[in-house]
Amino acid sequence: RGEYDVLVVDYHMPRCDGLEVVRRLAAEGKLPPTIMLTATGNEEVAVEALKWGVADYIVKESRYLEVIPSVIQKILHEHHLAEEKQRAEEALRKSEATNRALLNAIPDAMIHFREEGTVLNAKLPPHCPLIREKELPGKKLEEVLPPEMSCRMKACLQRALKTGATESFEFTFQGGEETRYYETRVVVCGNAEGLAIIRDITPRVRSEQERERLIAELQEALSKIKTLRGLIPICASCKKIRDDRGYWQQLERYLQEHSEAAFSHSYCPECIQKHFPDLYEEERFR
Secondary structure, X not given: OOOOOOEEEEOOOOOOOHHHHHHHHHHOOOOOOEEEEEOOOOHHHHHHHHHOOOOEEEEOOOOHHHHHHHHHHHHHHHHHHHHHHHHHHHHHHHHHHHHHHHHHHOOOEEEEEEOOOEEEEEEOXXXXXXXXXXXXXXXXXXXXOOHHHXXXXXXXXXXXXXHOOOEEEEEEEEEOOEXXXXXXXXXXXXXXXXXXXEEEOHHHHHHHHHHHHHHHHHHXXXXXXXXXXXXXXXXXXXXXXXXXXXXXXXXXHHHHHHOOOOOOOOOOHHHHHHHOHHHHHHHHOO
C-alpha cells in the first residue's frame, strides 16, 4: 500500500464497490484526495461518497475522460490549500499555547484597554489587592482601579500613542493597614489601544527603605563619634595640650572635648611613693 497523490476509484468493481474501498481507506486514515466514477448519477451514492471523504464525483457520460485532468488539478489544489491551512492552524495553536504559558508564568497583572478607558482583556495574578474586580472586560478603568491610577494609565497611553515610547509610573496603594507599591508600564497595543503591565514592587521598595534607614542610622552614629587624629602639640613639662585656637588646656579637658572618653582619678605606685611615702610603705609590707 503505497502513498498516492490522487485516487480515482470506480463505483462498480468485481469484488466490492468503490464505496467499500473508500470506507476502508478512510477508517485506516489513508484516504488520499479521491475521485469516484460511476455509470449512473445516483444521488444517494454521491452523498455517501462525499460523506466518507471523496473529493469529487464524476458520472461516466460521453467525454468524461476529458474532464478528469481538470478535476484532478482542482482537488489537488484544494488538498494543498487544506494542508497549508491545517499546518497554519497547528502552528497558531502551538504559538497560542506557548504565549499562554509565558503569560501565566509572569506574576504581573496585564490590562488591555482602549484610549477612553474601556477594558478589552486582562490577566490577573491570584492575589492583587489593587484591582477591585475579577471580571474586567467591558468595564471602565475607574471601575476596577483607584481613580488616580486609572487617570495616569490613560494619560500614559495618550503620550505613548503620540511618541511610540513606553510610559511608566509608580503608584502607592493603601489597602487597609498595609501599604503596597506598584510600577505600571504602558505600551501601545493596537489602534488607540494600550497594554498596561502592573508589577508589585513592594518587596523592592521595602528593601530600599530598610537600606536607607540603616544608612541614616550609620551616618547618625558616625556623626556622634569623636576621633583624635593628626599631630597634637603637648607641653613637655606640664603636659598641657594646645588646641586649634592656640589655648593650652589640661590633658583631661582636651580629651573630654575631643573624644567620648571619661576619666576616673587615682595614683600610680610611683606617685604614691613620691607624694605619700608612709602610705606607700604600709601598702608595700601588707
